[in-house]
Amino acid sequence: MRLIFVCQECSIRYLPPVGLRYGNGTAASVVWCAECQAEMAARGVEESPALAALAMIAAVRALKDALTRRTEAAAPLPDRRPSQPPRTSRGRIRPNSGRTRLH
Incomplete structure (x- = not known):
């Protein structure tokens, strides 16, 4: 990837x-686009080294953030599957014991 x-x-x-x-x-x-750089050169304005360093740091930080978002x-x-089946609010239908009353 390239710096923007x-x-x-x-x-x-x-x-x-x-x-x-x-x-x-x-x-x-790294401070001005090509058109603005040509205009500033025509005016005789030089690029500030401090501003160039800040622009480079901001571009590198933006690239790192974009790469982090891409990996995330x-x-x-x-x-996210449950470890146990969902419990129902109803009680058991069958009696707890295996024996039933057959008279």
């Missing part, structure tokens, strides 16, 4: 390239 990030500028979820490098060799951002959902359900 949330753009801090436009709040969309995005999937950066593997290795955080684009095809032309430039570094991908795949876990077998416990056996």
